[in-house]
Amino acid sequence: MATTAGGRRIASEGAGEPATLGEAAYQHLRTDIVAGALEAGKPLRLEALRQRYGFSFSPLREALMRLQSERLVLSTALRGFSVAPLSRDEMNDATETRILIESEALRRSMRDGDDDWEAAIVAAFHALSLQVERQSRISDEVDAVDMHAMDERHYQFHRSLIAHCGSPRLLDLADQLYVETQRYRLPCLVGRVAGTQARDVAAEHQQIMDATLRRSEDAVRHLAEHYRRTAATIEASMAWPLPAQSDIRLPR
Amino acid sequence: MATTAGGRRIASEGAGEPATLGEAAYQHLRTDIVAGALEAGKPLRLEALRQRYGFSFSPLREALMRLQSERLVLSTALRGFSVAPLSRDEMNDATETRILIESEALRRSMRDGDDDWEAAIVAAFHALSLQVERQSRISDEVDAVDMHAMDERHYQFHRSLIAHCGSPRLLDLADQLYVETQRYRLPCLVGRVAGTQARDVAAEHQQIMDATLRRSEDAVRHLAEHYRRTAATIEASMAWPLPAQSDIRLPR
DNA sequence: AAATGCAGTTCTTTCGAAAATTTAGTCTTG
DNA sequence: CAAGACTAAATTTTCGAAAGAACTGCATTT
Known part of the structure; x- marks a missing residue:
């Protein structure tokens, strides 16, 4: 896998191949949330995401964590994640x-x-x-x-x-x-x-x-x-x- | 600080015990970075953190991910994390x-x-x-x-x-x-x-x-x-x- | 009926080891 | 002696399963 220079997670960064699966998961999820392919407000079940994208739990979790701090995803302690609603x-x-x-x-x-x-x-x-x-x-x-x-x-x-x-x-x-x-x-x-x-x-x-x-x-x-x-x-x-x-x- | 700074993250967070180990790891790490107990610029080796705090990789990684998006921690793709330097x-x-x-x-x-x-x-x-x-x-x-x-x-x-x-x-x-x-x-x-x-x-x-x-x-x-x-x-x-x-x- | 309690199920979270990659050290070669 | 190549060690990343918590539906009680 070609390594991408680890710049900050800026919008344009996606160009090169992601160096880790976590990064890849992050990009996919973000794209799909922004584009509405993952519907606003809907819960993001890990098993469903694993099937959809083929990433396993760890990278997915990592990606969701990042997306949460960018306000694209919500999470509650032991109840998992959901797409941040639109309002x-x-x-x-x-x-x-x-x-x-x-x-x-x-x-x-x-x-x-x-x-x-x-x-x-x-x-x-x-x-x-x-x-x-x-x-x-x-x-x-x-x-x-x-x-x-x-x-x-x-x-x-x-x-x-x-x-x-x-x-x-x-x-x-x-x-x-x-x-x-x-x-x-x-x-x-x-x-x-x-x-x-x-x-x-x-x-x-x-x-x-x-x-x-x-x-x-x-x-x-x-x-x-x-x-x-x-x-x-x-x-x-x-x-x-x-x-x-x-x-x-x-x-x- | 009684309330976690990132007030939006978790509904039930606050002063009480953290609901998950990831949350606990996050709080500990943040406290130690802010207080300077983890020296600025130094690399954060997972094994070292595991020994120091007793959390295993997953929660630690999760915490580091969060701290990264708050600019307290830096990370490079396959080279791990480090405490963000002071300047x-x-x-x-x-x-x-x-x-x-x-x-x-x-x-x-x-x-x-x-x-x-x-x-x-x-x-x-x-x-x-x-x-x-x-x-x-x-x-x-x-x-x-x-x-x-x-x-x-x-x-x-x-x-x-x-x-x-x-x-x-x-x-x-x-x-x-x-x-x-x-x-x-x-x-x-x-x-x-x-x-x-x-x-x-x-x-x-x-x-x-x-x-x-x-x-x-x-x-x-x-x-x-x-x-x-x-x-x-x-x-x-x-x-x-x-x-x-x-x-x-x-x-x- | 509303509220309570109790399985069984679903789902998240965590663990520990395996896989992949970087780093450091050593040796070779031009 | 610098540059490159290879090996071993250290470290990160990923996986899959185990553990733990929340949800569901149903029976029981008030």
Whole structure:
């Protein structure tokens, strides 16, 4: 097995082969939770997971542990794990926290960013634009593969903005919140007819980038609006699971 | 700290006995890392930990996994774990991130806080004051037990300020950063002669509380200064391990 | 009927050993 | 003597089964 450099568990890390089964399990589970293949709120029985993925208990447990600390999985002491439920409150909390973190990171990047940083932003924006164009050219429907390619570019663009903030913690938190909010974004993308959006997301990105390169505080405002608008769109269009009474278990 | 910092993890956790060995291992390891009993930078060999704590591999691994995502432990794919090193950069990053998070949480608490919230702050402040007084009365030297009692009150006070922010994520992050920064604070407290401090920490706390109850933005400023002053004090007084060349391993 | 108590079952958690990989040491070779 | 190759030891990772706790359904009691 080819060893991957053990970087922090960032969203883009998945590229190389995972060095351990635990890592592999983590990646698979995370992908499936984010994509909704493992339904929100449902319990994650170890035996079922073993059959589904072919990992044995130890790596699975390890993966679930990690996912728990990223808020994708819940666990109760002797009752096992479950997929973290989706809710308006969680989404909004995640969105606002993301805005807090990324605003600060963006400010710092704008303060200290160098030419390479700027160049990377322009490049990422371009790559994202190309992807959008290609997609609308090739097919009307957005399928899972397109969606992931798209999402990767989208991630790279947003990350490039804050990349020069100088704080490993902020970048880490941003990554984590990106993944969390992905759970809410992705379901709304699949099956959507390309170009249907009322919003001009591309224009929003352009606005953010331009203001960022101008080192203008407008960038922060645009970014926040961008995220809030996305959250609002999702909140409106999503079929929210009403918090089931039966799922609520009093601790002991 | 009576309550585990990562308050979300387990429903029934808290002060009581940990329900599983994994949880117990987590608590022990965390305590020992924060207190410096497990030296920063040193590798954590599973066999050694098994002998020291009496837990077998599975619970230990689980605990280490959790600690890794809280930045107290590092791990590399097939080379095991080590205690996360201490450094000026990490401390400052943690401090600034903490300020970012708690400032926002404090603002929200001040915006929405009710009478109970205010009462809890006053109570926590009082408890902290009593503890400080008792300590300086009983003995000159600060020992480990005093230190923990003190730290618990201190934690409760700071937490009471932001308790009403309404965001589970912010509270969680604040808890995590509290623990992280504890690694830097605690070593500076042990052995210190009580009342020696040039700073009047009690007065700083009073200032923060007063401004908070007035719902004044000053509270945020005072809080930030409080944290920065602490960081500066530590930065000056601590014997920093110089980043050893030999510890650096290139990942292939 | 509601509450209580009691098997049997399901599921999580833990253990100890086996497998896989890295690390250290030794020897060889150019 | 440095670089490489091989071997042995140390260490992590993984497995599968055993142990322990929670859940289910049913009978019993109030």
